[in-house]
Amino acid sequence: MKADLMGAQQPVSDGTSAAVRTRSGACEIDVVLTDAAVSGVRDLVSACLRLWGLTELDWRVTLTASELLTNAFQHARKEDESSVPVKVVLTRTPDGVFLCVSDPHPWLPDAVSAGENDEGGRGLMLIKTLSDRYGCSSTAHGKDVWVTILHSA
Secondary structure (H helix, E strand, C coil): CCHHHCCCEEEEECCEEEEEEEECCEEEEEEEECCCHHHHHHHHHHHHHHHCCCHHHHHHHHHHHHHHHHHHHHHHCCCCCCCEEEEEEEEEECCEEEEEEEECCCCCCCCCCCCCCCCCCCHHHHHHHHCCEEEEEEECCEEEEEEEEECCC
């Protein structure tokens, strides 16, 4: 992805597009998230990392982004809706990146213990394992769930 592709509407899935804004060391993605759009948003995050020369962080950041987006899609949308508006902010820091996913649901995530045969319940544990710092906070419009991922020592 070239730098001149950023700052406009970007296709992320069949019929879905995201508003992408970049400035030096920061990328904001606003998208009405569908199940099919998760991989496209993850690809935009990966493109930002490549643009910044941070390919060594790519697998950790994109997997974490995928988990955060999937959690937002599963838990923040209303039962009768097939999408949820989210904002993704990816910021380059001197020692790595900061990634935040904001959604409109007011409830903060709570880690649960997944049973051996459970299909879900491992996302937050994975996020905590992949990141160096993790947190969440309530906002006037829902919540922010964020991680910091540092360069390997």
